[in-house]
Amino acid sequence: MKVIVDLCVVPLGVGVSVSEYVAACQRVIESAGLAHELHAYGTNIEGDWDEVFAVVKRCHEVVHEMGAPRISTTVKLGTRTDREQSMRGKVASVADKLATETEPA
Amino acid sequence: MKVIVDLCVVPLGVGVSVSEYVAACQRVIESAGLAHELHAYGTNIEGDWDEVFAVVKRCHEVVHEMGAPRISTTVKLGTRTDREQSMRGKVASVADKLATETEPA
């Protein structure tokens, strides 16, 4: 089962700056070889369910190992059985709608 | 690693009423023997990371099997290494603060 997730890991007890923890998660995702894209409030990842969630778990382990005693994460996750979908396809689909609807008649 | 999650599974393409799908997820959680509590916008579950996420995956499989072609789920998940925490303990901790601070001096 393929899944597209939006992962946002928030470490607690390490002050206000969390970018080094987010960077560590990026390296976890990259070393797993999964397609991913960082955005301003999380990272989108696409891949096989088990591989993606192994990465989510590894992110928690790594952020704890870096010294964060507590983590609160938000994940959005989408699956579908009617057809294949990619992160790129989702964005393109909205862009198409925007282009079409703003064209002159 | 123990985790507390808030799981909210939203099936798409099956109309506006989703309670039968949520009920099916409740049965998945119950049959896994995990501590859980249904609330008005999701279900909180606590347990070992791998067991909890096996349940999340099984929920997606079951909801697809019931005929939903697409699912968009939101999960909040918390882990901590400084001490054990339970769903009950989290609620009690807030209740304690509320009781203390509203007591007369």
Next chain:
Amino acid sequence: MKVIVDLCVVPLGVGVSVSEYVAACQRVIESAGLAHELHAYGTNIEGDWDEVFAVVKRCHEVVHEMGAPRISTTVKLGTRTDREQSMRGKVASVADKLATETEPA
């Protein structure tokens, strides 16, 4: 427009214990007179859109005033135009499905 929300306010830069901030948010919600219910990973609130979001904003203001320099909040929010729905009704609807489906034929 009526809305049901699940509000989870996470203060950063104030250590690992966040229950006093959650308790402060509970008092904000209570003083607004909105129906609400604390659970292990957030607080559900129901009411008029503008009143509910005034409360969400007031929670951020209060938590910052208490000394948290940064806040990351997750909100799930549901609206519907086909019929009225309450937090209680949502839980009852799932409970009904569970009761019916587990009854002997």
Next chain:
Amino acid sequence: MKVIVDLCVVPLGVGVSVSEYVAACQRVIESAGLAHELHAYGTNIEGDWDEVFAVVKRCHEVVHEMGAPRISTTVKLGTRTDREQSMRGKVASVADKLATETEPA
């Protein structure tokens, strides 16, 4: 109070394809003149709290007007009082950490 949000609007009761509703929300955001960026699982928006949440409300109104009887939205929202932050700054901060830490000694 400035806020950065990640907005993900999910219409129910309108089938599996939701891109036209997401496109309509994009136009709401654009017409409000707020900085925003579409990604594969939502749209990030930055701006003044009241302006951003007026847009979130308008998105719900527009999606209902388009015929969706029910909407379930997930919003992540961040505020901070210690310093100004932009969507661009958040991404750059993580990119800097990645660049630094992978440089040879």
